[in-house]
Amino acid sequence: MAARRNLPKPTDAASSPVSMADLARELGVSMTTISRALSDHHSIGPATKQAVLKLAKKLNYQPNHLAAALRKGKSKLLGVIVPYIEGRFFASVVHGIETAASKAGYSVIICQSSEDVAQERKNVETLLSAQVAGILVSVSRNTLDFRHFEKVRKHGVPLVFFDRILEGDNVNAVVLNDRGGANQATRHLLEQGCRRVAHLAGPLHLNIYKNRRQGYLDALESFGIAPDESLIMDCDMTLESGAACMAQLLELPNPPDAVFSAGDSAILGALQLLKSRGIRVPQDVALAGFSNEALTSVAEPMLTSVDQRCEEMGQAAFRLFKDLVDAEGTAFSQRQVVLQPQLFVRASSLRTGPA
Amino acid sequence: MAARRNLPKPTDAASSPVSMADLARELGVSMTTISRALSDHHSIGPATKQAVLKLAKKLNYQPNHLAAALRKGKSKLLGVIVPYIEGRFFASVVHGIETAASKAGYSVIICQSSEDVAQERKNVETLLSAQVAGILVSVSRNTLDFRHFEKVRKHGVPLVFFDRILEGDNVNAVVLNDRGGANQATRHLLEQGCRRVAHLAGPLHLNIYKNRRQGYLDALESFGIAPDESLIMDCDMTLESGAACMAQLLELPNPPDAVFSAGDSAILGALQLLKSRGIRVPQDVALAGFSNEALTSVAEPMLTSVDQRCEEMGQAAFRLFKDLVDAEGTAFSQRQVVLQPQLFVRASSLRTGPA
DNA sequence: TTGTAAGCGTTATCAG
DNA sequence: CTGATAACGCTTACAA
DSSP states (O other): OOOSOSOOOSSOSOOOOOOHHHHHHHHTSOHHHHHHHHTTOSSSOHHHHHHHHHHHHHHTOOOOHHHHHHHHTOOSEEEEEESOSOSHHHHHHHHHHHHHHHHTTOEEEEEEOTTOHHHHHHHHHHHHHTTOSEEEEOOOTTOOOOHHHHHHHHTTOOEEEESSOOTTOOOOEEEEOHHHHHHHHHHHHHHTTOOSEEEEEOOTTSHHHHHHHHHHHHHHHHTTOOOOGGGEEEOOSSHHHHHHHHHHHHHSSSOOSEEEESSHHHHHHHHHHHHHTTOOTTTTSEEEEEEOOGGGGTSSSOOEEEEOOHHHHHHHHHHHHHHHHHTTTSOOOOOEEEEOOEEEOOGGGOOSSOO | OOOSOSOOOSSOSOOOOOOHHHHHHHHTSOHHHHHHHHTTOSSSOHHHHHHHHHHHHHHTOOOOHHHHHHHHTOOSEEEEEESOSOSHHHHHHHHHHHHHHHHTTOEEEEEEOTTOHHHHHHHHHHHHHTTOSEEEEOOOTTOOOOHHHHHHHHTTOOEEEESSOOTTOOOOEEEEOHHHHHHHHHHHHHHTTOOSEEEEEOOTTSHHHHHHHHHHHHHHHHTTOOOOGGGEEEOOSSHHHHHHHHHHHHHSSSOOSEEEESSHHHHHHHHHHHHHTTOOTTTTSEEEEEEOOGGGGTSSSOOEEEEOOHHHHHHHHHHHHHHHHHTTTSOOOOOEEEEOOEEEOOGGGOOSSOO
């Protein structure tokens, strides 16, 4: 018994949805009254209001947001454009955005640019056509200009950038203090007694990698160490690339005693290469990465890394959008929110003995 | 020079968006003509059509999908409900869905149920109110009935389940052959010569875990091995839980020589516990997990695992939805798509010596 | 090939 | 406190 629990009753093919007009007819009042009852307007008798709400529940009334949005000229849809959604970082940021947004009654439409400006342009068009209330975007790797975002502003749609932004443009943005985080990580390595700290740098046209590199340089300077160009490697931040860079670093006449990478995959590649050569981590070479990916706690030794506060970033981005909406008309120009990263120190950088 | 690249020209506050009516007025034709030109209708002179398109481009006309959807009664919005979006699995599935959807001209609205039926119910309401063309859902952990999905069908909105579905209900769904995958993994362990294979089982009210357990039992049976209840552990699939289960298994008078876990985090926990006790993997205990998470390639030894074809699942789910839309009216009842998982054999289960 | 007009489900304005 | 009516931007019979 109890074999088939909640099977659909056979007798219901898509019955036409019930509208406000239906409620009005049924109750013998005007649509205006229905609208007011449903939207909690003040000019409405408590009795009628209750009656409306009751009937709405009974008939399973489902408001049509499209119609409302069309009429009001503003939807409760929020557009989000990310390079891709796989991988911890963007998934977490989107998680943060969605959570904050839905609390405020917004639904989020997600678009992937696949690291391609052309697609990003299409995404913008799509979102504008969907009449979104705002757009949150982290630009693709090869986005070099702002033309397609001009259109967004022309339509009067609030625009917020997060994480990856275009340098030199004054826009609303939420970013991580990448420079500070990199500085912190590098200082930590220096404090462990390392003196030849190498850096795996990402593509420098992206603000995030440029800033991480700068933070690395800052730390060296504060320790009075002159930067050595041969210790700064161009790296595309993949596992393979990290290993290749590490191999190259080991070829140097005077190889590094520590490596700070602008990303975690690359530092893992470096770790694997070191282990394959029998070089001890952290005793011979100490390591630190950036992003605090899950893999940092799985690697052996566990990897020191800078956490990016992904979820906070999502929340902050939404809040900034909301501020823009609420400040409608109030002419305030640009807002930047800067989040403070947090260094997670793990075994890969902790030298047990003295410096 | 070239300091400020693409700064907004100071002279443009949200100019009101241009509509079809504007184009019509400007060109001195009717809105019908505009509509036809824009929607590539056949009854339209090539000359007028070109003129319209040119003007549209010039005036930066942006179609209003909301209005079109309202009129047509069908939007190009697709609703997706997942328990959460962080973590590899759902992020990848969503990636697959979004990629397929956007190719077909749909935008996807993402909702998280946070593993909570109440929230899931709200999500359904939200999506219906947004007039989505369809809903794709992977149910939350504590979803036990279908009432809130009845409403979806009543509205005539195509509904597709993926991965997590409710057993016993006949619905459109895309699932993994979890049973087959588990069978494959367990057989592999048996073929390596293991004879006491333990199983870390997930919450059994979820189809996926129930099926994985069954696949495990199938494999034992095909090897003529009677299942030993003391080797089957209830596990909530976390790292900690996996370690705890492993510890318990080691207490047995006759401990296992292999473990198949229904999830990767748990098997990693088991691995860490074994290593901490100096027990060799795979020589003393061979390990295999499920999901093929990124961490499986980072662990040492690397972990054997069953890949879930996340992205294919997303694509398949979208395709199933599309089929439903295209078959509008055609009364075909339920469709199930079953994807074949793939076993990735790695060091954690490969015994070098003979059995 | 083109135009007219009605209507999708709301909300807002103005009268009662 | 309530009601009639216009309007949001677009599609689509139907008519010319």
